[in-house]
Amino acid sequence: MTDPLLSVQNLQKHFPITKGLLKRQVGAVKAVDGVSFDVVKGETIGLVGESGCGKTTTGRLITRLIEPTGGKIVFEGHDITHASQGRMRPLRRDVQMIFQDPYSSLNPRHTVGAIVGAPFRIQGIKTEQGTKKAVQEILELVGLNPEHYNRYPHEFSGGQRQRIGIARTLALKPKLIIADEPVSALDVSIQAQVVNLLEDLQNELDLTYVVIAHDLSVVRHISDRVAVMYLGKIVELADRKSLYESPMHPYTNALLSAVPIPDPKRRKERERIRLQGDVPSPLNPPPACRFHTRCWKAQEICSQVEPPLLALATGHQVACHFPENAPAPGAVSTTGEGLVTADGGPAAGDGTAAE
Amino acid sequence: MTAPLDVPATPTDPAPVPTVAGVSATAIQGRSLGQIAWMRLKRDKIAIAGGLVVIFLILVAVFAPLIVGLFGHDPIQFNSDLIDSSTMAPKDGTGISAEHLFGVEPVNGRDIFSRIVYGARISLLIAFLATLLSVVIGTLLGVTAAYFGGLVDSIISKTMDVFLAFPILVFAMALAGIIPDDAFGLTGDTLRVALLVFVIGFFNWPYIGRIIRGQTLSLREREFVDAARSLGARGSYVIFREILPNLVAPILIYATLLIPTNVVFEASLSFLGVGVRPPTPTWGGMLSDAVRFYTMPYFMLFPGMAIFITVLAFNLFGDGLRDALDPKAR
Ligand SMILES: Nc1ncnc2c1ncn2[C@@H]1O[C@H](COP(=O)(O)OP(=O)(O)O)[C@@H](O)[C@H]1O
Ligand code: SF4
Numbered sequence A: 001m002t003d004p005l006l007s008v009q010n011l012q013k014h015f016p017i018t019k020g021l022l023k024r025q026v027g028a029v030k031a032v033d034g035v036s037f038d039v040v041k042g043e044t045i046g047l048v049g050e051s052g053c054g055k056t057t058t059g060r061l062i063t064r065l066i067e068p069t070g071g072k073i074v075f076e077g078h079d080i081t082h083a084s085q086g087r088m089r090p091l092r093r094d095v096q097m098i099f100q101d102p103y104s105s106l107n108p109r110h111t112v113g114a115i116v117g118a119p120f121r122i123q124g125i126k127t128e129q130g131t132k133k134a135v136q137e138i139l140e141l142v143g144l145n146p147e148h149y150n151r152y153p154h155e156f157s158g159g160q161r162q163r164i165g166i167a168r169t170l171a172l173k174p175k176l177i178i179a180d181e182p183v184s185a186l187d188v189s190i191q192a193q194v195v196n197l198l199e200d201l202q203n204e205l206d207l208t209y210v211v212i213a214h215d216l217s218v219v220r221h222i223s224d225r226v227a228v229m230y231l232g233k234i235v236e237l238a239d240r241k242s243l244y245e246s247p248m249h250p251y252t253n254a255l256l257s258a259v260p261i262p263d264p265k266r267r268k269e270r271e272r273i274r275l276q277g278d279v280p281s282p283l284n285p286p287p288a289c290r291f292h293t294r295c296w297k298a299q300e301i302c303s304q305v306e307p308p309l310l311a312l313a314t315g316h317q318v319a320c321h322f323p324e325n326a327p328a329p330g331a332v333s334t335t336g337e338g339l340v341t342a343d344g345g346p347a348a349g350d351g352t353a354a355e
Numbered sequence B: 001m002t003a004p005l006d007v008p009a010t011p012t013d014p015a016p017v018p019t020v021a022g023v024s025a026t027a028i029q030g031r032s033l034g035q036i037a038w039m040r041l042k043r044d045k046i047a048i049a050g051g052l053v054v055i056f057l058i059l060v061a062v063f064a065p066l067i068v069g070l071f072g073h074d075p076i077q078f079n080s081d082l083i084d085s086s087t088m089a090p091k092d093g094t095g096i097s098a099e100h101l102f103g104v105e106p107v108n109g110r111d112i113f114s115r116i117v118y119g120a121r122i123s124l125l126i127a128f129l130a131t132l133l134s135v136v137i138g139t140l141l142g143v144t145a146a147y148f149g150g151l152v153d154s155i156i157s158k159t160m161d162v163f164l165a166f167p168i169l170v171f172a173m174a175l176a177g178i179i180p181d182d183a184f185g186l187t188g189d190t191l192r193v194a195l196l197v198f199v200i201g202f203f204n205w206p207y208i209g210r211i212i213r214g215q216t217l218s219l220r221e222r223e224f225v226d227a228a229r230s231l232g233a234r235g236s237y238v239i240f241r242e243i244l245p246n247l248v249a250p251i252l253i254y255a256t257l258l259i260p261t262n263v264v265f266e267a268s269l270s271f272l273g274v275g276v277r278p279p280t281p282t283w284g285g286m287l288s289d290a291v292r293f294y295t296m297p298y299f300m301l302f303p304g305m306a307i308f309i310t311v312l313a314f315n316l317f318g319d320g321l322r323d324a325l326d327p328k329a330r
């Protein structure tokens, strides 16, 4: 197997909570608490979870906007976990971030030309035909009028602003792009355009994506693999197909049931799972399985022993004591396909003879 | 498949302003927020009136020697011939004439118009310079405190509290008493002006500093700061290129509103006799003289009106500027 482009190992970020004049630490928000995944060159990995589960923090850690509390970040074989700002500077060309809010991510006092040209200025890069020409080419690439070079962000719609933001991340021809909820602030009608743009750019420029989203519908279209996060941890990580067709973690099932199904016949088959209660505070997360306060399958062991993230099928990792759709013990087949619905083990036919 | 993603893609959502096909403008110039603010300001008649008066006052101050030269009355020249030597009042009560537009002072007969015109110089010069000093210190420390946070912020914020609690009037009076007529290589009016600028400007910076600190705290959280940092920008780039341009509006607004406060401050200090020394004309000093001649109210009227009009004009203009630059601020 080739080395991954990015490898995140047991990554942690605890934001200290301090009190008083002396800044005594009284607690910590465990925003990211032991996240591990690899990103292979050319793939798109979706990072999904409810708001507040630590997705943005993960992105800000990988781009080294903030300092990790623990764990390791390896990019192209370089350990950048605690790389100084000076050492990071040249690497920053390769790892870029698309921000969530197209209103806050563009400086209202700068023209489009200045915004998209900033990467060249900051990195001290001279282009052959001059920065202006380079910027205009990128604007064209993302579907904007290159003549809008001298305009200000407030003259553009949300979708166009997000394109300006995308243009800025593309300026330095990065290898890896972290897209933090790139369409969640946009009208539903233009979300598809921006998602399609990201896809086209990936093909054209050979990009690798980590796409963050708060529900499973947006990333379904573009992800090769999907990681589901809950309260600072990854609870399930699988190929797109297995994750959407045979989700194993109860939380993933709950998230999937919230995704609208266009086909009414199939919609009937599936019950909507409503999660009870709110997401617990990351300040004081539940012990062992963090989902046990809301899980309908929870048993005593769930609040006592933390379920490790295990590969239960080929390319399908899940952290749960009682996974759904799990292959029968020993049935972790060589093919990895043909997963048996095995709630009660192999005797699946038993209880269904009701008719 | 999820519904929203199956919409066929079109290259762009509609352009903000329809551009006529075929007409190839070499560069389409956008309207900056500053230009939009100017359009808003132009519609605010009261603010424009205030602004015109402000410009008029500045012109008067700048061209004071020319204006006074036109009438030919030096502001410190005595005109004893116009004074009734028994009552010490001007012979016709005020001395107002085509020669002396605002009349003459009791006792020594100095031309009040010339003194008001020259007074504008001292008044505005000190108010502007003191404001400039406050703005520079306040902006630098406010941005530094907010951007770096932590201990730096604690120290600067506490310093602001100390300055705001400082009895500045007492300090100014004490300072005026201690400083000799010749200090720091300066003498006479120059020394007094420098002292006043220092006292007024140095103790007023926390007002601006607090506002700038608050604004920077919120700007710092904006994603464009993260964007610059993720591109490898250093702290100085972020502060000067990303944050400061967004602070121009609040700086302009609060500087405009601080000027009239400083005009009053300077007048108060001169009134108390710790300002620029006689015979150099200042509005506060003239008011102080006029108090002794309260039976001749015309003497008090002109410096009083000058201060009043100046303060009002700057405030009206500043308020309009705030509405135009930041419509949400109210
Ligand atoms: N700078 C910070 N200081 C303290 N807490 C933070 C900070 N940034 C994020 N958090 C907390 O960390 C948790 C995860 O936040 P975030 O990564 O933004 O979640 P998401 O992007 O998944 O919505 C939240 O509880 C949030 O309040
Ligand atoms: S470990 Fe237990 S509580 Fe956690 S998800 Fe699985 S069944 Fe639910």
Ligand SMILES: [Mg+2]
Pocket (backbone or CB within 6 Å): A052, A055, A056, A057, A100, A180, A181
């Ligand atoms: Mg987020």
